[in-house]
Amino acid sequence: xxxxxxxxxxxxxxxxxxxxxxxxxxxxxxxxxxxxxxxxxxxxxxxxxxxxxxxxxxxxxxxxxxxxxxxxxx
Amino acid sequence: xxxxxxxxxxxxxxxxxxxxxxxxxxxxxxxxxxxxxxxxxxxxxxxxxxxxxxxxxxxxxxxxxxxxxxxxxxxxxxxxxxxxxxxxxxxxxxxxxxxxxxxxxxxxxxxxxxxxxxxxxxxxxxxxxxxxxxxxxxxxxxxxxxxxxxxxxxxxxxxxxxxxxxxxxxxxxxxxxxxxxxxxxxxxxxxxxxxxxxxxxxxxxxxxxxxxxxxxxxxxxxxxxxxxxxxxxxxxxxxxxxxxxxxxxxxxxxxxxxxxxxxxxxxxxxxxxxxxxxxxxxxxxxxxxxxxxxxxxxxxxxxxxxxxxxxxxxxxxxxxxxxxxxxxxxxxxxxxxxxxxxxxxxxxxxxxxxxxxxxxxxxxxxxxxxxxxxxxxxxxxxxxxxxxxxxxxxxxxxxxxxxxxxxxxxxxxxxxxxxxxxxxxxxxxxxxxxxxxxxxxxxxxxxxxxxxxxxxxxxxxxxxxxxxxxxxxxxxxxxxxxxxxxxxxxxxxxxxxxxxxxxxxxxxx
Numbered sequence: 051x052x053x054x055x056x057x058x059x060x061x062x063x064x065x066x067x068x069x070x071x072x073x074x075x076x077x078x079x080x081x082x083x084x085x086x087x088x089x090x091x092x093x094x095x096x097x098x099x100x101x102x103x104x105x106x107x108x109x110x111x112x113x114x115x116x117x118x119x120x121x122x123x124x
Numbered sequence: 125x126x127x128x129x130x131x132x133x134x135x136x137x138x139x140x141x142x143x144x145x146x147x148x149x150x151x152x153x154x155x156x157x158x159x160x161x162x163x164x165x166x167x168x169x170x171x172x173x174x175x176x177x178x179x180x181x182x183x184x185x186x187x188x189x190x191x192x193x194x195x196x197x198x199x200x201x202x203x204x205x206x207x208x209x210x211x212x213x214x215x216x217x218x219x220x221x222x223x224x225x226x227x228x229x230x231x232x233x234x235x236x237x238x239x240x241x242x243x244x245x246x247x248x249x250x251x252x253x254x255x256x257x258x259x260x261x262x263x264x265x266x267x268x269x270x271x272x273x274x275x276x277x278x279x280x281x282x283x284x285x286x287x288x289x290x291x292x293x294x295x296x297x298x299x300x301x302x303x304x305x306x307x308x309x310x311x312x313x314x315x316x317x318x319x320x321x322x323x324x325x326x327x328x329x330x331x332x333x334x335x336x337x338x339x340x341x342x343x344x345x346x347x348x349x350x351x352x353x354x355x356x357x358x359x360x361x362x363x364x365x366x367x368x369x370x371x372x373x374x375x376x377x378x379x380x381x382x383x384x385x386x387x388x389x390x391x392x393x394x395x396x397x398x399x400x401x402x403x404x405x406x407x408x409x410x411x412x413x414x415x416x417x418x419x420x421x422x423x424x425x426x427x428x429x430x431x432x433x434x435x436x437x438x439x440x441x442x443x444x445x446x447x448x449x450x451x452x453x454x455x456x457x458x459x460x461x462x463x464x465x466x467x468x469x470x471x472x473x474x475x476x477x478x479x480x481x482x483x484x485x486x487x488x489x490x491x492x493x494x495x496x497x498x499x500x501x502x503x504x505x506x507x508x509x510x511x512x513x514x515x516x517x518x519x520x521x522x523x524x525x526x527x528x529x530x531x532x533x534x535x536x537x538x539x540x541x542x543x544x545x546x547x548x549x550x551x552x553x554x555x556x557x558x559x560x561x562x563x564x565x566x567x568x569x570x571x572x573x574x575x576x577x578x579x580x581x582x583x584x585x586x587x588x589x590x591x592x593x594x595x596x597x598x599x600x601x602x603x604x605x606x607x608x609x610x611x612x613x614x615x616x617x618x619x620x621x622x623x624x625x626x627x628x629x630x631x632x633x
Contacts, residue, residue, distance in 0.1 A: 070383065099202070
């Protein structure tokens with residue numbers, strides 16, 4: 051496995067672990083006065099996941115796969 | 125009446141927009157099935173997002189949050205942000221490339237060729253069809269119940285208000301009956317799918333996705349204003365719903381093990397046959413970039429407001445004991461009251477439902493045509509004949525869905541959705557192995573499908589054929605089904621003859 055793939059796989063597993071935010075389970079405090087902590091955390095998590103996929107696409111876009119597809123049988 | 129007019133205008137606009145795609149229709153079967161692989165980034169994002177978000181997007185998220193609290197977002201939305209994007213990039217993109225290179229239009233064509241097995245196609249075909257059908261029924265029944273609720277008689281502190289059409293539909297108290305809503309929804313979807321196939325579905329989904337995202341946000345703003353702003357609104361919520369700790373009766377909150385194993389469910393997008401078809405419509409690999417990045421944000425835009433509305437509803441007196449599926453409609457109806465707004469939000473709910481229905485109708489028509497009829501014949505059909513056949517199958521599927529939905533209209537089919545997702549998710553070891561493991565064999569694939577199906581069916585039966593069911597104090601059955609599929613695939617593949625070099629070279633560039 052390439053080094054970049056390994057790094058991305060590690061971050062992916064880390065994100066999957068961070069999804070289980072057990073430390074927020076019984077935290078009823080409000081963020082910005084209207085957003086329960088458990089919901090705010092997961093909304094932020096969504097943005098982090100988006101940033102992660104943006105980096106994956108930037109760094110590890112499979113250019114060769116696209117070229118291979120274009121040289122098809124159709 | 126204004127509410128009904130808004131819905132009629134919405135359906136008319138949808139039909140006009142989707143039929144507009146006919147201008148670009150090239151009259152070929154490739155255009156009908158996969159829009160001649162010409163869909164750009166924005167339309168791909170909208171059609172993929174619209175297809176994955178069903179009635180659950182607006183109605184289900186609000187209802188589930190009303191029932192279980194904030195855990196709903198983590199269970200179904202933030203995990204999807206991570207897993208869906210992974211499936212689009214690692215499964216969807218690769219399947220698009222293989223489909224484009226070898227000219228496939230269905231999943232079964234790919235699996236048959238990859239594992240060099242006709243039998244695999246016959247094994248997979250009924251499983252995929254049986255998993256899609258309940259999903260279709262949810263859409264039609266959901267639409268019928270939504271319109272029935274909006275036009276039906278309402279209980280208010282000042283007494284009962286009669287339904288919208290008391291003289292026309294006496295038996296339902298003035299509500300538009302399910303047979304009529306079901307028929308209208310099915311006919312509208314049928315019209316544009318029949319005429320324009322995959323391209324019409326992409327156009328319609330783009331329109332519908334924009335409608336349901338806008339209406340969700342609109343409902344959120346109006347309801348929060350009526351409750352005195354965001355800060356005052358959250359004060360209405362019951363404290364137990366602001367955390368994930370399981371309540372003493374076990375009805376509110378989410379057990380940590382359930383929360384963790386729920387992450388298997390979003391994997392279902394990797395095996396949805398209707399999503400496979402959308403992937404193949406992409407113009408280029410680059411079209412996937414926007415979908416991968418923006419899909420999690422689109423989920424957040426729809427789900428955060430809906431989850432908050434569900435939380436606010438928990439402390440409101442008129443909502444006490446309300447059915448979860450009715451919470452959003454009731455919040456809009458009771459708090460906003462304006463019939464135009466009620467019409468707009470109802471149009472948004474219908475948009476979320478119909479944006480999945482069209483793709484599912486089309487995909488079943490496509491797999492019947494390509495994987496059963498064309499696959500089994502030596503006769504050479506013209507493109508015109510293939511189109512006729514596909515349209516005939518779409519028509520038949522719409523009629524069957526409509527009849528089944530009317531027969532099962534009073535059944536609670538909503539719980540079935542999670543079982544459909546679980547079934548598709550449990551089959552993902554098959555597609556992952558097909559794409560990334562050269563050593564995976566036909567026998568391994570068959571063993572994986574059979575083992576997964578048997579285990580899934582066992583749990584499904586234990587649940588009373590569609591109820592909520594967990595094992596070992598909260599583990600979702602999908603986790604066990606998925607692991608069974610992995611073990612069967614690996615063990616049997618390693619014990620059998622590897623695939624030929626020719627097959628491996630064909631699928632592993």
